Amino acid sequence: xxxxxxxxxxxxxxxxxxxxxxxxxxxMIYAIQGGLSAAEILGRTQGSILWFLFYGxxxxxxxxHGAIGLRVxxxxxxxxxxxxxxxxxxxxxxxxxxxxxxxxxxxxFAGVGx
Amino acid sequence: MPTGVLNVTIDRDGGAERFExxxxxxxxxxxxxxxxxxxADPTLSYRFACRVGMCGSCAMMVNDVPRWTCxxxxxxxxxxxxxxxxxxxxxxxxxxxxxxxxxxxxxxxAAEGVHHGALTRDDPIARVDAVSVGRVEANAGxxxxxxxxxxxACDTVTGNADYLGPAALQRAWTLLxxxxxxxxxxxxxxxxxxxxxxxxxxxxxxxxxxxxxxxxMSAIAGLKRETAKNFFRRGR
Numbered sequence: 240x241x242x243x244x245x246x247x248x249x250x251x252x253x254x255x256x257x258x259x260x261x262x263x264x265x266x267m268i269y270a271i272q273g274g275l276s277a278a279e280i281l282g283r284t285q286g287s288i289l290w291f292l293f294y295g296x297x298x299x300x301x302x303x304h305g306a307i308g309l310r311v312x313x314x315x316x317x318x319x320x321x322x323x324x325x326x327x328x329x330x331x332x333x334x335x336x337x338x339x340x341x342x343x344x345x346x347x348f349a350g351v352g353x
Numbered sequence: 354m355p356t357g358v359l360n361v362t363i364d365r366d367g368g369a370e371r372f373e374x375x376x377x378x379x380x381x382x383x384x385x386x387x388x389x390x391x392x393a394d395p396t397l398s399y400r401f402a403c404r405v406g407m408c409g410s411c412a413m414m415v416n417d418v419p420r421w422t423c424x425x426x427x428x429x430x431x432x433x434x435x436x437x438x439x440x441x442x443x444x445x446x447x448x449x450x451x452x453x454x455x456x457x458x459x460x461x462x463a464a465e466g467v468h469h470g471a472l473t474r475d476d477p478i479a480r481v482d483a484v485s486v487g488r489v490e491a492n493a494g495x496x497x498x499x500x501x502x503x504x505x506a507c508d509t510v511t512g513n514a515d516y517l518g519p520a521a522l523q524r525a526w527t528l529l530x531x532x533x534x535x536x537x538x539x540x541x542x543x544x545x546x547x548x549x550x551x552x553x554x555x556x557x558x559x560x561x562x563x564x565x566x567x568x569x570m571s572a573i574a575g576l577k578r579e580t581a582k583n584f585f586r587r588g589r
Contacts, residue, residue: 240513240515240516240547240548240552241547241549241551241552242545242546242547242549242551243545243549243551243580243584245551246551246577246581247581247584250581311552314512314513315509315512315513316512
């Protein structure tokens with residue numbers, strides 16, 4: 240159900256997410272000093288390749304990590320097996336990626352220069 | 354002289370049955386089961402051989418905990434007089450308290466838990482350094498008696514029927530660390546498949562319930578480490 244490749248994919252994405260989570264929380268704490276507004280957030284992220292890469296990679300890591308985790312839960316608790324398990328994993332992973340990528344695009348390059 | 358009466362419930366093919374068994378000092382759970390078979394119902398099926406904790410054949414669920422019954426005193430598992438005995442968890446029941454151990458041993462083989470030697474009887478005996486890191490690691494797991502208590506305790510086996518389980522993976526780990534074993538890559542491949550060591554959630558029931566105080570969870574963690582290193586080394 241979970242071979243070496245999926246295990247490594249989940250562990251490596253976990254390693255990536257560690258610093259991403261810490262960076263995300265650190266910026267949150269920094270950003271809310273003196274109030275928080277959408278304009279302030281967008282002022283930081285819009286047009287920024289750095290923030291695009293930061294949250295873009297974060298979304299990729301979360302999508303892979305979460306989809307593999309759900310695969311395990313679906314098999315052990317939901318008795319999903321075989322190709323249905325692969326369909327579920329890929330479906331959830333792509334859905335997570337679509338949701339996350341849309342949000343990252345919206346706060347970085349959507350509307351910039353337009 | 355009996356010191357009282359035990360209320361024993363045994364899970365059988367037809368459902369749970371209750372027996373009143375005379376209690377004695379220093380009575381083991383296997384003594385209780387044997388008393389029932391010899392004095393109350395000769396059709397009760399169960400398995401045992403050595404009675405001294407060496408053969409690994411008498412494991413059963415005792416008050417919902419997997420135990421070697423020949424070395425488990427009644428006083429250890431109950432404060433009162435009630436004991437609930439059932440067949441080992443995670444294995445198909447043949448009859449009453451006897452389970453089919455085939456899946457357990459088939460997985461032992463599937464994990465390459467067999468000796469892979471390269472020498473013949475004509476070669477000199479290979480010298481093994483008794484204090485080398487690998488030998489110490491292997492020694493930690495070789496006293497397994499194949500009782501399947503860890504396999505019955507493992508919730509990952511319950512949820513994932515293909516999972517090789519703690520005993521088979523621990524044997525793979527001991528062989529991986531055995532200087533005389535020549536099939537390192539075969540073992541690593543065998544424990545990296547869809548039912549391999551990477552399915553372990555490190556819940557630790559194997560280590561908590563092993564009657565010989567072995568530590569399969571750490572052995573499996575060792576396999577995870579070695580397969581991960583091998584993954585980067587071989588690029589797959």
